[in-house]
Amino acid sequence: MATLKRPSYWFMDYRKLFGTIDHKQIGMLYMVFAAVNLTVAGYYALLIRTELFNVGLDGFISPANYGSIFTMHGTAMIFLVIMPMGAGFGNYLIPLMIGAKDLYWPRWNNIAFWMLIPGASFVWMSEAPIGWTAYPPLSTTVDSTNLWIIGLIIVGTSSIIGAINFFLTIFNLRKPGLGMMDLDLFSWAILFTSFIQLFATPIITTALVMLLFERIAGAPFFTITYGSSSLLWQHIFWSYSHPAVYIMILPAMGIISVIIGRFSQNHIFGKSSMIYSMGAITLLGFMVWGHHNFTASPNAVPNWFFTFTTFLIAIPSGIKTFNWILTMYKGSIHFEPPLLFALSFILGFILGGFSGVIINTIPLDYYFHDTYFVVGHFHFIIIGGGLSAIIGGIYFIFPDATGRMYNKKAAYVHWAIWTVAFIVTFGGMNVLGYLNQPRRYVDYSVLSNYAELEFWHRVTTIGAYLQALAFLIGFSNLFYSAIKGPKVGDKPYSIENPQFWPLETKEESSQ
Amino acid sequence: MGFLISMTIKNVSGAQDPYYRTFQYLFDLQLWISIFLLVALLITSFYLMIKYRASNTESKHVKNKFHSSNLEILWTVLATILALWLFFLTIGPVTTFAKANNKHADVIVKVRGYQFYWNITVGDQPWVTGVNFTTGAYNKIVFDHTKTYLLEITADVAGVIHSFYVPKLGFKADAVPGHTNYVYLSNLVPGVYDVTCAEFCGAGHYNMPARITVI
Numbered sequence: 001m002a003t004l005k006r007p008s009y010w011f012m013d014y015r016k017l018f019g020t021i022d023h024k025q026i027g028m029l030y031m032v033f034a035a036v037n038l039t040v041a042g043y044y045a046l047l048i049r050t051e052l053f054n055v056g057l058d059g060f061i062s063p064a065n066y067g068s069i070f071t072m073h074g075t076a077m078i079f080l081v082i083m084p085m086g087a088g089f090g091n092y093l094i095p096l097m098i099g100a101k102d103l104y105w106p107r108w109n110n111i112a113f114w115m116l117i118p119g120a121s122f123v124w125m126s127e128a129p130i131g132w133t134a135y136p137p138l139s140t141t142v143d144s145t146n147l148w149i150i151g152l153i154i155v156g157t158s159s160i161i162g163a164i165n166f167f168l169t170i171f172n173l174r175k176p177g178l179g180m181m182d183l184d185l186f187s188w189a190i191l192f193t194s195f196i197q198l199f200a201t202p203i204i205t206t207a208l209v210m211l212l213f214e215r216i217a218g219a220p221f222f223t224i225t226y227g228s229s230s231l232l233w234q235h236i237f238w239s240y241s242h243p244a245v246y247i248m249i250l251p252a253m254g255i256i257s258v259i260i261g262r263f264s265q266n267h268i269f270g271k272s273s274m275i276y277s278m279g280a281i282t283l284l285g286f287m288v289w290g291h292h293n294f295t296a297s298p299n300a301v302p303n304w305f306f307t308f309t310t311f312l313i314a315i316p317s318g319i320k321t322f323n324w325i326l327t328m329y330k331g332s333i334h335f336e337p338p339l340l341f342a343l344s345f346i347l348g349f350i351l352g353g354f355s356g357v358i359i360n361t362i363p364l365d366y367y368f369h370d371t372y373f374v375v376g377h378f379h380f381i382i383i384g385g386g387l388s389a390i391i392g393g394i395y396f397i398f399p400d401a402t403g404r405m406y407n408k409k410a411a412y413v414h415w416a417i418w419t420v421a422f423i424v425t426f427g428g429m430n431v432l433g434y435l436n437q438p439r440r441y442v443d444y445s446v447l448s449n450y451a452e453l454e455f456w457h458r459v460t461t462i463g464a465y466l467q468a469l470a471f472l473i474g475f476s477n478l479f480y481s482a483i484k485g486p487k488v489g490d491k492p493y494s495i496e497n498p499q500f501w502p503l504e505t506k507e508e509s510s511q
Numbered sequence: 512m513g514f515l516i517s518m519t520i521k522n523v524s525g526a527q528d529p530y531y532r533t534f535q536y537l538f539d540l541q542l543w544i545s546i547f548l549l550v551a552l553l554i555t556s557f558y559l560m561i562k563y564r565a566s567n568t569e570s571k572h573v574k575n576k577f578h579s580s581n582l583e584i585l586w587t588v589l590a591t592i593l594a595l596w597l598f599f600l601t602i603g604p605v606t607t608f609a610k611a612n613n614k615h616a617d618v619i620v621k622v623r624g625y626q627f628y629w630n631i632t633v634g635d636q637p638w639v640t641g642v643n644f645t646t647g648a649y650n651k652i653v654f655d656h657t658k659t660y661l662l663e664i665t666a667d668v669a670g671v672i673h674s675f676y677v678p679k680l681g682f683k684a685d686a687v688p689g690h691t692n693y694v695y696l697s698n699l700v701p702g703v704y705d706v707t708c709a710e711f712c713g714a715g716h717y718n719m720p721a722r723i724t725v726i
Contacts, residue, residue, distance in 0.1 A: 063714040131711045137688060138671040138713060224668055224689030231687060264563070270583050295674060295709075296685045298692060300609035307601055311594040318590045319583070325552065328559040330577055332568040335560075343556070350552060354545035361541060361597060363533045363604040366682045370674060370709040436678030438709040446720035448705050 018114065021106035023091045026113050028401055030088030031394065033116060034081045035475075040124070041076035044069050046468055049461040055454045057443045066442035067129025074132030075148070078248065079155050080120050082382060085390045086251035087112075087162050090190040092397060094166060096501035097187045099175030104168035112161040115154055122151030131440060133237060136222035136230045140214050149208045149215075156201045156208075159247075163197035166190050181275070184502060185268060188275050189254025192282040196243045196250075200286070204240035207233065231296055238289035246285040248382055250278060252389035253320065256342035258500060259392055260324055263339035264331030265496055270323045277316035277323075284313045294365045303362055310360040317353055321346060336493050337411035341392025344419045348384025351423070352377055355430055373433020376426045384422040391418070391474065397500055398478060399492035404485035410477040418470035425463030432456045529698050531681030533604045541597070608682070611695035616661035618654075624666040624673030624686035627715030629706065633660075638721075654725045656701050662694040674710035677723065683709050699725045 010025060011017045020026060047069055051061040061069060091109065095102055103109050126147035130139040139145050170183070170191050183191075211233070213219035220226030222233045261268045268274060290306030324346055333339070355377040359368045368374060391414075399405055437444060437453050444453050490498070497503050561567075621632040631638045631652055638652050654660060664675045666686040675694075676683035679702070684692040706721035 063717065067711070067714060067716075129714070135672055135710070138711070141671070142713075229687075229689060230672060231690065265565075267577075270578065273583050295683050296687060297690065298605075298609050298684065300606050303605055303609070304602065307605075308598050311598045314594050315587065315590045319587060321552070322586050325556050325559065326582075328556070328563055331563045332565050333560060333563050334565045343560075346556070350549060354541075354549065357597065358538065358541045358545070361537055362601045363530065363537055363608070363681070364541070366530065366608070366684075367534045367538075367678060369683060370676075436676075436705070436707075438676060438707055440711040441717040443717050446718055447707060448703075448722075 019110065021102070021110050023095050023102045023106070023109065024401070026109055027088045027090075027092030029113055030084045030091060030116075033113070033120075034084040034088060037076050037080040037084075037120065039471075039475075041073050041081060042468065042471065044073040044076075046464060048073065049464040051442060052444070052457045053461045055443070055445050055450045055457075057445075061442060063442045064129065067131070067440075068127040070440055071129055071131055071148075072124065072127060075123055075152070076120075077382075078132065078244070079152060080116070080123065082248040082386055082390075083159060083244075084116060086190075086193060086247065087159070089186075089251055089255060089390070089393055090162070090166055090193070092401070093500055094169055094187060094190055095173070097184055098170060098173060098178060100169060100173035103165050104173060105165050108161050109165055112158045112165070115158040115161075119151045119154030119158065122147045122154065124151075126151065133241070134211070134233075135237075136211065136214070136233050137224075139211060140222060146212060146215055149212045153205055153208050153212075156205050159197050160201050163194035163201070166194040167198065170194075181272065185257035185271065185274055185278075186251075186254035186500075188278060189250045189257070192278050193247050193250045195282055196247050196285065200240045200243040200247075203236060204244075207236040207240065210236075231293070234293050234296055235289070238292040239286070242289040242292065243285045245378070245382070246281060249386050250281070252345060252386040253278065255393040255396075256324065256345045256389045259338045259342040259389075259396060260327050262495060262497060262500075263334045263336055263342075263493075264328045265334070266327055266329075266331035268323065269326040269329065270319075273319055274323055277319045280316040281313060284309055284316075288313060291360055291365070294362050295369045298366075307360055307362050311357070314353065314357055314360075317349075321350060321353070334493065334495050336495075337406075337408060337415055338392040338396040340412070340415045341388045341395065341418075344388040344415065344422075345385045345392070347419070348380050348388055348422060348426075351427070352380030352382075352385060355380065367436070368433055370439050371433040372429045372437045372439060375439055376429030376433060379426045379429065380422075384426055388418070388422075393500075394478070398481070399488045400499060402482045402485070403487060404481055404483075405488040405492055406477050406481040406485055410473055414470050414474040414477065417466055417473065421463050421466030421470055423463075425460050425467060428456050428460035428463055432460065529680060529696070529700065530604070530608065531679060534681040537600060537604075540600075544593070608694075611661065612693035614659075614661065614695050616695060617658040618660050620660050620662045622662055622664040622675050622686065624664075624670065624675065624708070624712070624719075626667075626670055626713050627708075627719050629673075629675070629719060629721050631721065652706075652721060652723045654696075654699055654723055656699040656725050660696040660699075662696065663691050664694065665689070665691045671712045672710050673708045673712050673719070676707050676709035677704050678707075679704050680723075685710055701725045 047061060051066065091103065126144045128142055128145040128148040130142050130145055170187055210221045214221050214223065220228055222228055222230045224230065257268055257274060288306055288310045290302055291310045294303055355373065359365050359374055359377060395406065395411060432453060435449055435453055435456065444450050447453060492498050618634045623630040628639055633652060664684045664686050666673050666688045668688050670688055672688065673686040674683050675686050680696065682694055684694050702725055704723040704725065706723060708716055708719035
């Protein structure tokens, strides 16, 4: 593994760029793709937050455009940022983690990445004002949704190819003597993620094809005037999209499990319970989708079932949190940037987890459903948690990917601003939810407590701009360092194993 | 344990109260549990971070094999008890809410969502809601606090999904075309209550206000 030569400017050669079958290079392409989409989708978020800074329609964004903007923000952040980031880390790291030369299907891997470009272009071009959940009958009537659907089908297909590839790689290409229970937690996380992608993505593809047929061919799947029900979509959609949130968070959990172990110079506390917890989350994740529909049709028995399964999922999540924290016990903790971002993940995961338990309590969901409380909840988990872990992971593998070192002081500043900013932004959203601000409102002057809401919207907007500042610092640092940073050898950090993957010695294979 | 039981009984016996009271009670409870756990986790984390920081530890390569199955079993059991208890607390309110249309109500209120206004009929009194921005006037919907109300919430059959959200009465129910959701209201407290739409229904989603005045 160490024999892999340091990457040069390989991407300057278009044949190499489009034809690369090297897992590290494809992994980096995924990350760059995700970073580009993150920039645009983040810019959309700033547009939203700027509009909401003042009460009243000030003409900055029209109500018609507002729908397009939050839909694109959500769709892109989920399908074009967080999920490709997970695939990127899997590509870059899985062969190194399990001692393989490359993924099982290098060429399919290349195709899976390049499929994202037309898929993403279609999604971005559609600008469909339907919300990322695309509930019919609204989504059957709004123009430009066809393009959104086709884009997502392509992205989903890419995701399925990637999942099969990771499955085959992890099951078939492990180095001799590396049993499944010896696998590190990152590989397990990618394995479970691939399981969800493989079994859940066909559901959304089916739903999207049904919606497309209804739109272009008049097939009445979701329309009441033909005797069907739009609630059907909600169930099909969420039976994919709830597992999909674990597609987003499991790779992040894998990344921080490795980072916390490495930088605490310690073994992960309770490694087998971590694996079982991830397995429990994966399986339970398929059984909880109805908690998105508590208010759609408040029948007691299905609501009990879904609230029960969702409370159960809090147990493995809690176990994992305790294990991460106790991993530091009797360790030797080096507070390098990757570890700090991993600790921010834990904080975001705890804060988002508590609000998750609150909105799963049905009488509270009747109040909080579709308010900013829910928005704060999933942003805490996916951005405060997942994206923090991804940034930490990028700082960790940056020296290997570029052969150069980033500026550590700037990275500390990035971390400090980022952590404060996401707590302010998403905490502000939780307060807004408690003050009953519904989601997807371009203006809140019709609510009688608008003065109070304006204050908290301003707090949230300031937090969002601080996040943008943190990103600017982080991006500039990485971009500059990739070209001009000091060259670094195999020891970028002063810890025993300064690389993401295990040491090659035999007795360390269990790490 | 006695605390848990007394909280549970208090909640179940209070199931006849308006939904907002249930909301306040459960929210306060969960908020305090969350704050307690958050503080405990933060104290533990900071203690470990400070105690085992690299400059404070002798060996740079610790690799300790510390493991405690008892500890893992303990917190798994505790987390399970907490989760089951929180689930148990929701059973009563969920049943009460779901059985709305079995109850006798003095007045039937028909709520129908349109793009972008509510058509509300209280008894035989029809209202079309919406704010007039030049005058700031609302069509007032008046409820009598001595009466009980059954809300039949649905949406325009040819329209889209809305959600009838009355935050200070502690409930929302989706207005789905071709599907009726029922909400039973009793023991109303006099006051003015905001109504908004909580399910994205198009460009005018933000502008579907109504006011319910309980006298």
